[in-house]
Amino acid sequence: MAGAELIGKEEIQEVMEVLETGVLMRYEFHEQRKGIYKVARFEEEMARYMGSRYALGVTSGSAALKVALMALDVGHGDEVLVPAFDFIATYEAVLEAGAIPIMTDIDDTFNMDPKAVEERLSPWTKAVIPVHMCGAAARIEEICDVAGKHNLLVLEDNAQACGGSVGGKKLGTFGDMGILSFDFFKTMTTGEGGMVITNRKDLYDRADWYHDHGHDHNPEVGRALEGRAILGFNYRMNELQGALGLAQLRKLDDLIIAGQRENKAFIKEALAGVPGITFRTLVDPAGDTATFLGFSLPDKERAKTFQKVLKEGGVDTICYGENLWHYAPRWEHLIGRATANSKGYPFTNPLYKGKVDYSVEAVPKAEDLMNRSLFIAIPVKMAPERKDAMAGAIKKAASAI
Numbered sequence: 001m002a003g004a005e006l007i008g009k010e011e012i013q014e015v016m017e018v019l020e021t022g023v024l025m026r027y028e029f030h031e032q033r034k035g036i037y038k039v040a041r042f043e044e045e046m047a048r049y050m051g052s053r054y055a056l057g058v059t060s061g062s063a064a065l066k067v068a069l070m071a072l073d074v075g076h077g078d079e080v081l082v083p084a085f086d087f088i089a090t091y092e093a094v095l096e097a098g099a100i101p102i103m104t105d106i107d108d109t110f111n112m113d114p115k116a117v118e119e120r121l122s123p124w125t126k127a128v129i130p131v132h133m134c135g136a137a138a139r140i141e142e143i144c145d146v147a148g149k150h151n152l153l154v155l156e157d158n159a160q161a162c163g164g165s166v167g168g169k170k171l172g173t174f175g176d177m178g179i180l181s182f183d184f185f186k187t188m189t190t191g192e193g194g195m196v197i198t199n200r201k202d203l204y205d206r207a208d209w210y211h212d213h214g215h216d217h218n219p220e221v222g223r224a225l226e227g228r229a230i231l232g233f234n235y236r237m238n239e240l241q242g243a244l245g246l247a248q249l250r251k252l253d254d255l256i257i258a259g260q261r262e263n264k265a266f267i268k269e270a271l272a273g274v275p276g277i278t279f280r281t282l283v284d285p286a287g288d289t290a291t292f293l294g295f296s297l298p299d300k301e302r303a304k305t306f307q308k309v310l311k312e313g314g315v316d317t318i319c320y321g322e323n324l325w326h327y328a329p330r331w332e333h334l335i336g337r338a339t340a341n342s343k344g345y346p347f348t349n350p351l352y353k354g355k356v357d358y359s360v361e362a363v364p365k366a367e368d369l370m371n372r373s374l375f376i377a378i379p380v381k382m383a384p385e386r387k388d389a390m391a392g393a394i395k396k397a398a399s400a401i
């Protein structure tokens, strides 16, 4: 729940300022809006926070992926590497752009394995999308090195680790482009919303045009007379989202991430004595957003028993091997190529010459880890009684395996 737990008077204040002007659109209405440009300010403040040159607000994290792929000119005939452990949106965005998602194995970070990237390359590979799952980084520097060696574009999907970093550099700023999501469950929220991050002016311009019907946003002329270089679509963020984003961004480090880190440390300590437990590898523990705690048990049976006894003690865990939305070999509609297009595009596109494999055999490390690992979602707020109850449930579950 993260940022959604902290919605309060700061968010109300920001949203009220917008409602008082009556202008919900991020562009135009310069007189009526009385100097209030919430989306533009949110973009500025996020760019500063990320240490990136540009940030573009859009309607969702999924939209951000699509807009970034269009800016990068990834499309028909191209392959894009995506991790096997991922939220389905990344695969969908690649298909939306007309390209083919290539499932890639993970490593002990539970994120894309840089070595697997090399194994999955084909003459059609155009881009790599490392995803920083469950609050923590992929081996992003190694992945960028491999991509650089093979001339591939890197788009970081940082929907799940907003505020995370490696070596002090923010996740989402390592690749050519990065994206963030602010949906209701993400580290900070605007209800729905997303952002595209980049340091490159050419990519920013294309994203900016594409997300608003091709408008070049020339400040010298009114909206109706603006120039247009490419056809686009509508993925504009609105002022209410911008207002919420400003309030949430101010809470991100000191309240949201700090709160999660404290609670995660407590739970991790309580789990440390569980026989056979190993914790997810963190590339840079100092840059962990602590949204989730991931750990593995020696085998599936013990993981299941542990999960069951924890559940009886009121503690929920997620086994992503069974979860329907986060592990690609379990997606029957992807495996069946059931796109919304009755002709089967983009899989049947004659421009596409490659071959896809979404079988579990293609990702042996993911298949091993997914079935014997559990994740606990870390709350920002945790009452002392809740901590005690959790520690008790963990003790009981530990003695059951």
Ligand SMILES: *Cc1c(COP(=O)(O)O)cnc(C)c1O
Pocket (backbone or CB within 6 Å): 060, 061, 062, 063, 086, 087, 089, 090, 131, 157, 159, 160, 181, 182, 183, 192, 193, 194
């Ligand atoms: C949530 C999520 C998205 C999509 O974000 P929305 O804002 O929900 O559209 C994309 N990628 C990953 C890894 C996500 O977790």
